[in-house]
Amino acid sequence: MILASLLLVAAQAATAERPDPMTLGPAVGQPLIAFEARDQTGALRNLDSLKGLNGLALLFFRSADW
Amino acid sequence: MELQGQLDGFQKRGLGVAALSYDSVEILKDFALRRHITYPLLSDPESKIIRSYGILNDVDFPKGHALHGLPFPGTFVTDAQGIIRTKDFEPTYQERRTAASFLISRGDAAHASVRETRNDQFALRTSASNAEAAPGHRVTLVLDFKMAESMHAYAPGVKGYRPLSLQLVENPLVTLHEATYPPSRPFIFEPLRETVPVFEGEFRILQDVTVIGPARGAAPVEQIDLAGTLLFQVCSDKVCYAPSSMPVQWSLKLLPLDRERVLEALRKKPQP
Numbered sequence: 434m435i436l437a438s439l440l441l442v443a444a445q446a447a448t449a450e451r452p453d454p455m456t457l458g459p460a461v462g463q464p465l466i467a468f469e470a471r472d473q474t475g476a477l478r479n480l481d482s483l484k485g486l487n488g489l490a491l492l493f494f495r496s497a498d499w
Numbered sequence: 500m501e502l503q504g505q506l507d508g509f510q511k512r513g514l515g516v517a518a519l520s521y522d523s524v525e526i527l528k529d530f531a532l533r534r535h536i537t538y539p540l541l542s543d544p545e546s547k548i549i550r551s552y553g554i555l556n557d558v559d560f561p562k563g564h565a566l567h568g569l570p571f572p573g574t575f576v577t578d579a580q581g582i583i584r585t586k587d588f589e590p591t592y593q594e595r596r597t598a599a600s601f602l603i604s605r606g607d608a609a610h611a612s613v614r615e616t617r618n619d620q621f622a623l624r625t626s627a628s629n630a631e632a633a634p635g636h637r638v639t640l641v642l643d644f645k646m647a648e649s650m651h652a653y654a655p656g657v658k659g660y661r662p663l664s665l666q667l668v669e670n671p672l673v674t675l676h677e678a679t680y681p682p683s684r685p686f687i688f689e690p691l692r693e694t695v696p697v698f699e700g701e702f703r704i705l706q707d708v709t710v711i712g713p714a715r716g717a718a719p720v721e722q723i724d725l726a727g728t729l730l731f732q733v734c735s736d737k738v739c740y741a742p743s744s745m746p747v748q749w750s751l752k753l754l755p756l757d758r759e760r761v762l763e764a765l766r767k768k769p770q771p
Contacts, residue, residue, distance in 0.1 A: 461583050
């Protein structure tokens with residue numbers, strides 16, 4: 434019973450803390466945060482090397498393996 | 500990923516495309532080979548970039564969880580100067596907008612589930628961003644109108660006429676989002692001295708739906724049929740048609756959740 438109550442409290446806390454992901458990270462109107470990362474060929478890439486003439490679509494995805 | 504099939508659409512718009520995850524270069528290399536992915540897949544194995552963006556998902560995957568380090572999935576699209584112009588993060592980590600849906604929001608044509616109809620008042624082409632989608636995918640249903648010469652349809656907010664309205668039937672396999680109507684124009688009808696909001700010429704209504712799929716343990720579903728009614732009333736400055744309606748429908752092939760994994764030896768070790 435106590436355990437159940439604790440779990441309930443924990444579940445409520447988790448719900449309360451769930452952020453709206455749209456509020457996370459840089460906002461519309463701000464620049465992307467610069468970084469360097471290796472691509473699937475091992476080449477080091479940065480924002481300049483990724484963008485096209487009119488900009489860049491940068492996706493953050495869960496995982497290629499899960 | 501569905502994105503590969505839409506790469507042309509991004510390139511035509513001069514947009515570079517890159518996708519970042521916490522996977523190792525080896526996992527991404529294997530994934531790119533298996534899925535024939537040609538755009539850059541970026542490796543952030545310690546989730547440093549994910550953290551620097553402030554989008555680490557430590558709600559669903561807190562410290563100590565085997566999947567700690569995953570981001571909230573989402574997309575940023577910048578302009579030529581690198582300024583973010585569109586940001587798209589869905590409320591839960593299981594959901595994401597398809598690349599085709601994004602391109603449609605930028606004005607591209609949709610090529611799936613196409614149906615065309617025409618009457619004295621307008622031509623209507625209904626279509627969908629994707630022919631197939633998996634649970635969690637947010638796709639877009641499109642209604643492209645071309646009004647007949649000098650005709651207008653009444654827009655939401657009008658009084659005394661039936662406004663154009665898409666009413667989709669609730670379907671337990673999807674979540675319906677609010678339909679998006681284009682901006683209306685004020686139409687001045689001199690004989691009645693009234694000004695009313697209308698749509699004229701060519702315009703588009705967008706209706707997003709997020710695929711849920713069948714409940715756990717329920718019978719498998721291969722296709723989702725979405726049906727609805729389009730309510731409208733059309734007039735010109737000379738004739739006025741009675742309020743009317745027509746059925747509209749779309750179908751979407753339901754894909755299973757993607758469970759294919761890399762070889763055991765390549766798999767990620769949980770982060771401390």
